[in-house]
Amino acid sequence: MSEKVIIDSLGIGRALSRIAHEIIERNKGTEGLVLIGIRTCGIHLAKRIAEKIREIEKCEVPVGVLDITLYRDDILTKKGHPAVRKTEIPFNLSGKVVVLVDDVLYTGRTIRAAMDEVMDFGRPDMIQLAVLIDRGHRELPIRADYVGKSVPTSKSAMIKVLLSEEGLEDRVILKEEQ
Amino acid sequence: MELKSKDLLDIKSLDREEINLFLDSAESFKEVTGRDIKKVPTLRGKTVVNLFFEPSTRTRTSFEIAAKRLSADVINFSISGSSMSKGESLLDTARNIEAMSSDFIIIRHSASGAPHMLAQCLKSSVINAGDGSHEHPTQALLDLVTIKERKGGIEGLKVAIIGDIAHSRVARSNIYGLTKLGAEVRVAGPPALIPAEIESTGVSVFYNLKEALSDVDVIMVLRLQLERQGKNYFPTTREYARLYCLTAERIRDAKEDVMIMHPGPINRGIEISPEVADGLSSVILEQVTNGIAVRMGVLYLLGGRGEA
Numbered sequence: 488m489s490e491k492v493i494i495d496s497l498g499i500g501r502a503l504s505r506i507a508h509e510i511i512e513r514n515k516g517t518e519g520l521v522l523i524g525i526r527t528c529g530i531h532l533a534k535r536i537a538e539k540i541r542e543i544e545k546c547e548v549p550v551g552v553l554d555i556t557l558y559r560d561d562i563l564t565k566k567g568h569p570a571v572r573k574t575e576i577p578f579n580l581s582g583k584v585v586v587l588v589d590d591v592l593y594t595g596r597t598i599r600a601a602m603d604e605v606m607d608f609g610r611p612d613m614i615q616l617a618v619l620i621d622r623g624h625r626e627l628p629i630r631a632d633y634v635g636k637s638v639p640t641s642k643s644a645m646i647k648v649l650l651s652e653e654g655l656e657d658r659v660i661l662k663e664e665q
Numbered sequence: 666m667e668l669k670s671k672d673l674l675d676i677k678s679l680d681r682e683e684i685n686l687f688l689d690s691a692e693s694f695k696e697v698t699g700r701d702i703k704k705v706p707t708l709r710g711k712t713v714v715n716l717f718f719e720p721s722t723r724t725r726t727s728f729e730i731a732a733k734r735l736s737a738d739v740i741n742f743s744i745s746g747s748s749m750s751k752g753e754s755l756l757d758t759a760r761n762i763e764a765m766s767s768d769f770i771i772i773r774h775s776a777s778g779a780p781h782m783l784a785q786c787l788k789s790s791v792i793n794a795g796d797g798s799h800e801h802p803t804q805a806l807l808d809l810v811t812i813k814e815r816k817g818g819i820e821g822l823k824v825a826i827i828g829d830i831a832h833s834r835v836a837r838s839n840i841y842g843l844t845k846l847g848a849e850v851r852v853a854g855p856p857a858l859i860p861a862e863i864e865s866t867g868v869s870v871f872y873n874l875k876e877a878l879s880d881v882d883v884i885m886v887l888r889l890q891l892e893r894q895g896k897n898y899f900p901t902t903r904e905y906a907r908l909y910c911l912t913a914e915r916i917r918d919a920k921e922d923v924m925i926m927h928p929g930p931i932n933r934g935i936e937i938s939p940e941v942a943d944g945l946s947s948v949i950l951e952q953v954t955n956g957i958a959v960r961m962g963v964l965y966l967l968g969g970r971g972e973a
Contacts, residue, residue, distance in 0.1 A: 557697070557705040557735075557965075567667045568969030570686075571693040571962075607702045 488662050493638060493646075496657035499619065502635030503532065506617050507539035509633050514584055517544050519612070521583050523551040525601055526572060528590035531652040532619060536588060551576040553587070558600035580609035586633075590648040592618040595629035620659060622646055672784040672791040673963055675800040676841040684809070684842060690962035691810045691955065697734065698958050708737035708968055711768040715741045716759065717794070718774045723929055723953060724794050724803070728771050731960035737769075759783050769964060772796070777834075790967040798832045798893065804928050805838035807959040809846065811952050812883055815924050820847035825877050825919075826868075827853045828887035828909060828936050831860045831898075835928045836887055840866050853877035854909060857898040874909055878918040885926045886911050886937045902935050912938045916946065924948050 494502065514520055517540060524533030530552050537548045552575040562568070587601050602614055617633035622640045638661065640646065645662040649655040666686055676684070697705055713732040717725050725741065732739045742762070759770060770789045772780050777797030784791040795801040813819055824843055830836045830852045843850050844867045852863060853871040864870060871877035878884065889905065899905050916923060925937075925947045933939045942949060 554693070557707040562707055563711070563968065566969070568966055570666070571690050571965065573693050573696040575696070603706070607704075608700070 489665055490660055490662050492658050493661045494619075494636060494659040499635070499650075499657050499659070502619060503535050504539055506633040506635060507536050507543060510536070510586055510615075510617065511540060511544060513615075513632070517546050517548055519583050520586065521549045521551060521578065521580065522586050522588055523553050523576065523601075523605065525587060525589040525597060526552065526554045527653075528619075528648050528650060529553075529588045531650050532590060532617075533586075533588035536586075536617065549578050551578065553601055553604060555597060555600040555604055558604045560596060560600065574604065576608050580605060580611045583609075583611045584613045584615065585611040586615045586617055588617045590619050591646050592616070592621045592629075592631050592634075593624055595625045595627035598629050599627050619648060620646055667969075668966055671967060672780070672793075673802050673967060674780050674784055674791065674793045676802045676805050676838045676845075677800065679802075679841075679845070681845050684806070684845060686966065687806050687959070687962055688810055688813060690966060691806065691959040692814075694961040694965070695955070695958040697961070698954075704734050704736060706736045707965060708732070708735040711735075711737040711968060712766060713737045713739045713769040713771065713964065714762050714767045714789075715739065715794075716762065716770055716772045717742065718744045718755075718772070718779075719795070721773055721794070723956070724773065724801075727953070727956040728792075728794065728803075728960050731957050732769070732964060734957070735961055735964055737964070740767075755779060756783065756786055759787060763787050763789050769967065792963060792967070795834050797834065798837070799834050800838045800841075801834040801928075802838050803956070803960055803963060804835050805842040806963070807952055807956040808835075808839055808885065808926060808928070809842050810955045810959055811926065811948055812924070814951075814955070815948065816882060819843065822848045822882040823851070823880060824848050824883040824885065825851045825853060825871075825881045826885045826887065827874065827877065827911065829858045829889050830854050830863065830887070831858045832890040832893045833887045836885075839885060840868055844868070851877050851881070855899050855905065874911075874915060875918055878915060881919045881923060883924050883926065884911065884916065884919060885928075886931075888928065888930065889932055889936050906935050910934065910936060910938055911941050913940050913944065916941060922946075926952060929953070 522533040522537050524530035533550050537550045540548050554572045554574045556571045615632040618631045619635040621634045621637045643664050647660045649658050651657050729739050767789050771792045771794050773794040774796050777799035779796050780791050780793035826836050850868040852868050927949050
């Protein structure tokens with residue numbers, strides 16, 4: 488396995504700044520905007536984007552937390568169950584523009600589950616998707632609206648997003664078989 | 666972390682980590698039960714069969730709601746109207762139900778050990794919803810969740826379980842659960858209703874209610890199971906009430922923030938006085954609410970073990 492850093496700490500900061508700007512630009516401001524991070528890394532990224540939006544627009548964007556475990560499509564076929572944790576969406580989603588935030592976009596199955604769960608919380612006007620890394624290999628017709636970096640990968644490769652909120656140095660690592 | 670068994674038959678055979686896994690998932694499922702749309706698609710296509718050979722409102726309904734909120738299909742069998750009344754054996758009934766491809770069988774039976782017997786013979790996950798005077802594991806789990814929620818933890822708490830210990834499956838399951846999680850458990854009741862050698866489970870025995878309640882954090886009142894007793898264990902229910910009914914006067918010996926629990930159904934004025942059952946310290950209805958989240962967690966966790 489070879490391991491290389493594909494984005495460093497500065498790079499993550501820049502990518503999130505750009506995503507924050509793009510979100511504001513696309514939605515013409517922050518009116519009706521909410522960010523929802525997908526457990527676990529997505530939450531940290533959503534909070535960081537909200538912080539950047541606050542710096543730029545001087546206004547607060549609500550941040551929610553989504554645990555998609557109960558909506559997964561492999562829950563009954565995989566042996567053993569991942570621990571279920573709480574979804575925390577303490578605001579109404581009806582009529583809002585929801586930006587889902589996740590670290591890596593891969594097959595798209597997580598996002599399918601996330602959209603289903605968000606729909607059970609209300610009827611947002613629009614759902615958009617922001618990811619730090621898009622690594623390809625989609626199995627569903629899903630694409631991201633905001634992408635930090637597109638990284639072509641082989642299916643056997645592994646991408647790890649490490650963040651300071653988890654007690655690690657900010658960086659994205661690509662592990663590939665030689 | 667994975668569970669060792671496909672079934673939930675008792676608390677006795679669970680280890681501390683497994684109990685905590687159940688408690689943690691109950692906490693997460695409680696969030697689901699607070700949503701506007703209280704349904705998640707997790708167990709879509711799975712079939713849950715409620716097989717109740719004893720009357721039950723709370724537990725059966727609670728399991729049914731839990732299963733439906735996970736999108737499973739639920740079928741209820743009750744003893745009247747089943748072919749058991751035509752002489753079919755328990756195992757034959759269960760095998761027939763499984764032949765209709767059930768995934769979970771939830772059983773309540775008056776014979777201790779009935780769920781264990783089924784679990785050995787069936788591929789479905791068997792959940793014990795109370796067997797004779799043996800165990801009632803989901804009741805203990807929901808009691809533990811309720812205590813943890815109020816007190817922040819279980820370790821080090823003083824818990825008094827009072828009343829008909831001998832016939833109570835709720836008491837047995839709670840004794841195992843509480844002691845495994847590090848609580849100090851006392852049991853109190855008339856000598857005839859305290860089983861011999863109960864001390865071997867790590868509890869202390871009291872016959873005097875005042876002494877038993879001194880300085881406790883939690884009081885669990887048990888229902889006097891007159892239907893199970895068969896013979897006279899005490900002269901009259903009036904005398905029982907005079908000595909063991911939990912009254913407002915008696916809970917003054919406990920800690921000020923004591924919580925009062927009862928697995929239901931309550932006999933007002935016999936084991937608990939109405940002002941205590943409806944009082945501020947009572948968490949009896951919270952127990953019922955938590956029961957749904959606990960049972961959702963149990964179905965979810967057991968459901969994950971079915972296929973390789």
